[in-house]
Amino acid sequence: MGRRHRDALFPPEGWRRLTSYVDIDPDHVAEDLAQEPSLAEVELLITSWGCPVLDEEVLARAPALKAVVHAAGSVKHHVTRACWDRGLAVSSAAAANAVPVAEYTVAAILFANKRVLDIGALYRERRTPLDWSRRFPGFGNYRRTVGVVGASLVGRKVLELLRPHDLDLLLADPHVDAEQAAALGARHVELDELVAASDVVSLHAPALAETRHLMDARRLSLLRDGATLVNTARGSLVATEALTAEAVSGRIHAVIDVTEPEVLPPASPLYSLPNVLLTPHIAGSLGGELRRITESALDEVERYCSGQPFRYAVHHAALATSA
Structure with a gap:
């Protein structure tokens, strides 16, 4: 080492x-x-x-x-x-390293549904309380839908940590069947259905040839308006240009801990967009x-x-x- x-x-x-x-x-x-x-x-x-x-x-x-x-x-x-x-x-020690990644992910999911970053930024700007329910109708975590992509060590830990919350959990993984997904507390669906139905989509698939740009322009377009994409897995799972275009439009939110390339160019809009939280690969053990x-x-x-x-x-x- x-x-x-x-x-x-x-x-x-x-x-x-x-x-x-x-x-x-x-x-x-x-x-x-x-x-x-x-x-x-x-x-x-x-x-x-x-x-x-x-x-x-x-x-x-x-x-x-x-x-x-x-x-x-x-x-x-x-x-x-x-x-x-x-x-x-x-x-x-992959199982040990999965724990902080899952913790980061769950925090990102709960904060995303509660619109914590948006409200915090707006409160900091206005410095006065607003009618948050009117400004963000339906915000919060009760009965929101979270889609987990990949029943990896991290994906399974995320599902475990999310189970105590009142969320509807979906799982897409070609190597898991409906019964296995149910045992993990989720409903097994195809990936496109998961992306279209979820308020938050969280990626936990491995970086393989067949998973490269799993979230391409077509699949990103399936995300609901206002949905959040969380990536704590590998940057190669997401087509960076397509994600950037969606994020710049303001249509979706993103919490991104890994990117392709691993350090984005200084001019990338993802650094400064208010609807994007970009962190430098810190979800794992540190x-x-x-x-x-x-x-x-x-x-x-x-x-x-x-x-x-x-x-x-x-x-x-x-x-x-x-x-």
Whole structure:
């Protein structure tokens, strides 16, 4: 992993717990595995953001390697086919990282239906109370319709956190049927129906070839006037130009934490539009939330050392439809 990630993920108490399980040098961070002299003896790799690719050349220099514990979300950036061919056991902290993303998303949904950003901006401008119900007829969360796109780890957590609220929940996912959706507290519908019926559409699909620009100009046009699009998944799910055109028109609202490109050009209208909340990819684990990822990874190391299977094992077959 990158050294800065090591320092953020493993404070002294984390190192104390880790060194009680394994033989590891707390001062050593392997940022370049091609130049790593100790690979031949390594049985377990603890990885995170910034991990080099674990390809055939690296694995050939690591004959004792049996497992990878990833202290972050997706393993697609570094765990290659060669790892699966070797039969390595792989674990990920994606479930831990899903929690703050879901929390951010739920806050965005509830604020969107309550029109908190609009009312806050108007109140700041006018500095006097107005008849908010008249200004925003029907605003609020009671019996509003929220559409979740993708029953991913984050999508499922969002549905779980939304269940206590008096909302009508829809789910679109080609890998989930009506019975499975009902068990998650939602009604299964096709994507176009979900987009057209929802007051808020929240994206939680993986970035795959078939999901690129899932929300294109045609599908964005299906959104109700005044509806909100929330994207905390991947920027590639949304056609940026089409979203910008819809947002500039003022017809829809958007809460966007990820974009394509990842940093928009300085001239993009999305930075300054009053109906858009644009944040710089902060929904995932940051600050104190990293401790949850650390604890998840340490739990997996403990399980490995005691001969138990990983609780959050990653399976090669599942990667085709996951992040």
